[in-house]
């Protein structure tokens with residue numbers, strides 16, 4: 001599972017971080033960071049998928 005963010009779209013609103021805080025982090029400059037290794041946990045993967053569909057600007061893309 002590999003996640004990428006389109007930085008031209010992401011505005012740092014933090015919706016994804018609210019859903020999957022173990023995967024997403026927003027720094028003080030509202031820059032999104034994604035962990036290098038997504039935990040191999042079905043519950044986390046489900047939250048990642050929810051984050052993708054919940055992103056208001058659809059900035060997240062998943063490659064499996």
Ligand code: SF4
Pocket residue numbers: 005009010011012013014015016017032054055056057058059060
């Ligand atoms: S929900 Fe979308 S726009 Fe908001 S921080 Fe996450 S990737 Fe960026």
